[in-house]
Amino acid sequence: MKPQDVLAGKSSLWIFGYGSLVWKPDFKYKRSKVGYIGGYKRRFWHGDNFHRGNDERPGRVVTLIEDDDASTWGVAFEVSGAQAEESLKYLNVRETMCGGYLTKMVDFFPEGEEGAPVQALVYIATKDNPLFLGYATPEVIGFQIAMSQGKSGHNLEYLRRLAEFMRQRCPRVRDDHLFHIEAAALRVVAVLLAAQ
Incomplete structure (x- = not known):
């Protein structure tokens, strides 16, 4: 599906963000709502050689992986x-x-609202992308994030801001993948600082 096709005959559109869009949409919008989608889990399985890394040291950013039992x-x-x-x-x-x-x-199910969900457009990086990195342990991903930087800033900032969003806006939601990687990345940073 081409993104522009979803506008056909509609006066408005919802766009769901699950990575950097949660804190930095960088486009004008009418309103926003915190909530979730079902059937997907968020994973740091996508490489980034521009915004949060480079060709020598690609960073890691999130994508969605299908999982019937999960929500993001x-x-x-x-x-x-x-x-x-x-x-x-x-x-x-x-x-x-x-x-x-x-x-x-x-x-998309807005938090605290009953009734039918709203349809929202979502972007998902697939295995067809040459930068798709796939599974790695939290320690490996955390190390990669702690060592990567791109044109939009340090990869650690991306990780920390996503974790901060989840703690502040979704405090009852457990995202073990995200928080284990954050802990692993911070351990790497602590070792690097102690070595200076």
């Missing part, structure tokens, strides 16, 4: 009119620059 918390942004077109143009560059991404419409 994040933020959905409602965009309408010209906002929708502008945000899709922007996200097509930001999210799909390297190719290997899918866009899907998923059910």
Whole structure:
């Protein structure tokens, strides 16, 4: 599905963010809601050689992996009119620059709201992307994140801001994958600082 196809006949669109979009959408939107989607788990399995790493030391960012028993918390942004077109143009560059991404419409469940979910567009990095790195232990991922930096900043900042979002906005949700990697990355940083 092409992202622009989802706008056909609609006055507004919801876009679900589960990585850097939760703290830095960088596009105009009408409103936002914290909530979750089902059937996916968030994993640091995607490499990044631009924003949070480089060719020598690619960073790690999150993507979604299908899992019927899982859910992923994040933020959905409602965009309408010209906002929708502008945000899709922007996200097509930001999210799909390297190719290997899918866009899907998923059910988004806003926190604290009963009733039917809303349909939201989500970007998912797939195994077809040359930067898809796949599974590694939290220690390996944490080390990679602690040692990587790109044009948008240090990979550790990405990790810490995502963990901070989950603690502040979704305090009842356990994200062991995220928090184990954060702990591993911070141990690496502590060793590096102690060696100076």
